[in-house]
Amino acid sequence: MKPAKQVFVKGRTGLTVGLAASAATITIAVLLVASGTADATVAAVPLGTTGSFAVLAATGITNTGTTTINGNIGSYPTGTETGLPSLVLNGTNYAADATSQVAQNDLVTAYNDAAAEGPTISIPGGILGVEVLTPGVYNSGSTIQLNGPLTLDGNNDPNSVFVFQAGSGLTTASTSQVILENGAQACNVFWQVGSSATLGSGSSFQGTILASASVTLGSSAKVSGRLLAHTGDVTLISNTVTVPTCTATTVTTPASTTTTSTTSATTTTTGVGTTAGTTTTTSPAAAPAIITVPPTHTGKPWAGWQWWIGTGILGVGGIALMVPWKMKRSLRRQR
Numbered sequence: 001m002k003p004a005k006q007v008f009v010k011g012r013t014g015l016t017v018g019l020a021a022s023a024a025t026i027t028i029a030v031l032l033v034a035s036g037t038a039d040a041t042v043a044a045v046p047l048g049t050t051g052s053f054a055v056l057a058a059t060g061i062t063n064t065g066t067t068t069i070n071g072n073i074g075s076y077p078t079g080t081e082t083g084l085p086s087l088v089l090n091g092t093n094y095a096a097d098a099t100s101q102v103a104q105n106d107l108v109t110a111y112n113d114a115a116a117e118g119p120t121i122s123i124p125g126g127i128l129g130v131e132v133l134t135p136g137v138y139n140s141g142s143t144i145q146l147n148g149p150l151t152l153d154g155n156n157d158p159n160s161v162f163v164f165q166a167g168s169g170l171t172t173a174s175t176s177q178v179i180l181e182n183g184a185q186a187c188n189v190f191w192q193v194g195s196s197a198t199l200g201s202g203s204s205f206q207g208t209i210l211a212s213a214s215v216t217l218g219s220s221a222k223v224s225g226r227l228l229a230h231t232g233d234v235t236l237i238s239n240t241v242t243v244p245t246c247t248a249t250t251v252t253t254p255a256s257t258t259t260t261s262t263t264s265a266t267t268t269t270t271g272v273g274t275t276a277g278t279t280t281t282t283s284p285a286a287a288p289a290i291i292t293v294p295p296t297h298t299g300k301p302w303a304g305w306q307w308w309i310g311t312g313i314l315g316v317g318g319i320a321l322m323v324p325w326k327m328k329r330s331l332r333r334q335r
Contacts, residue, residue: 042137042161045114045190047208047226048106049099054091054241055227056103057214057234063087065219065238071226072243074100075233083236091243107228111210114192117163126166135160135184141167144191148176152206154184158247161188162207169193170209174200174218178207186224186244196232199223206244217241 050056054071061075063083072091075081079096094100117137126140132151144166154160160183164170170193180186189207191197197211201218207225209215214232217223222240 042117042135042163044159044161044188045110045117045163045208045210047110048103050103050106050110050226050228052091052243053103053226053228054243055234055236056100056107057229058104058231059214059233061234061236063236067236067238068240070240070242074103076100076104087236104230107210107230110228111192111212111230114163114190114210115165117165120165123164133162135162137163137165139165143167143169143171144193146170146172146176146178148173148203149179150177151179151181152184152189154180154182156183158183158185159188160184162190164189164191164207166191166193168195170197170211172199172203172205175202176200177204180206185246187246189225196229197227 052072053074054069055061055073057075057078059075059078060080060082061073061084062081063086065083066086066088067083068088068090070090072094073081073089074094074097076094076096079100081093081095084093094103120137120139123138123140123144126143126145128138128144128146128148128150130147130149132153134153134155135157144164152162162184170191178189180189186206191207191209193209193211193213195211196213196215197209198216199205199218199221201220203218203221205221205223205225209223209225209227211227211229212231213229214234215227215229216235217227217237217239219237220239221237224242224244226243227234227241
């Protein structure tokens with residue numbers, strides 16, 4: 001803002017300065033009050049029926065070694081699946097059927113939704129190294145290389161969402177890690193990949209991969225999330241993949257109390273390969289972490305610090321306007 005021009009007219013100089021000061025303080029007050037509402041909330045990506053899938057492919061699933069899958073698997077339109085006898089499946093296998101077809105359609109919707117999230121924060125050079133990130137949408141126009149350990153800080157909000165957008169591929173280094181803290185949950189982490197995703201051997205990964213092409217896991221890589229490939233295959237080598245669940249948290253205000261709900265998780269194991277039969281097992285879900293959330297705003301305008309600062313600055317502006325007027329009256333009386 002350019003400073004107000006001072007006009008030297010007898011008896012009016014002080015008035016002009018006062019008006020300029022008042023205008024400046026009013027402008028500052030408006031900016032301060034507006035800054036309190038600048039926060040943008042990132043929405044979770046709607047997964048539809050793909051939410052129950054730990055692994056979903058288009059041209060088949062290939063497994064080598066002992067792999068444990070906690071969730072459903074499927075492939076559409078090609079139902080080719082190899083290495084299933086050594087696969088421990090705590091879920092259902094939907095190979096080239098109506099369920100996997102609907103899931104592939106829902107994957108397209110989820111992929112496009114994740115790609116459209118914003119506003120975005122640029123990933124310098126497409127490299128995620130040893131750093132801490134807060135909730136938001138992070139974008140690379142080309143590849144994303146995860147060297148880690150990468151920490152995702154949920155800011156004590158169990159509903160915080162992280163979206164990563166890669167214009168082409170996603171690659172993680174061997175033994176790299178994605179660490180969740182302060183309320184961040186794997187169910188609210190999404191990786192939209194423009195081509196294929198490759199996770200290095202021994203890596204520990206969090207979140208749902210929405211890949212346009214294929215997904216490949218190195219030996220002993222572990223994923224708390226989903227491997228969803230739209231046009232390609234999914235390759236596994238002695239891995240563990242678990243569909244994450246969100247911890248339900250209810251917050252009561254103004255007191256800083258948090259209640260958590262725990263339900264029993266039911267999983268169905270379907271025989272694959274040469275083994276026939278279906279076994280259903282029920283086990284209690286893991287106890288969710290208790291997160292303390294501070295009391296929220298009361299909804300009254302005078303309860304926020306922005307209102308008080310704005311009011312104070314407006315008051316100062318009024319004083320700046322009144323002082324030269326008083327001085328003018330005093331000078332007239334002396335004459």
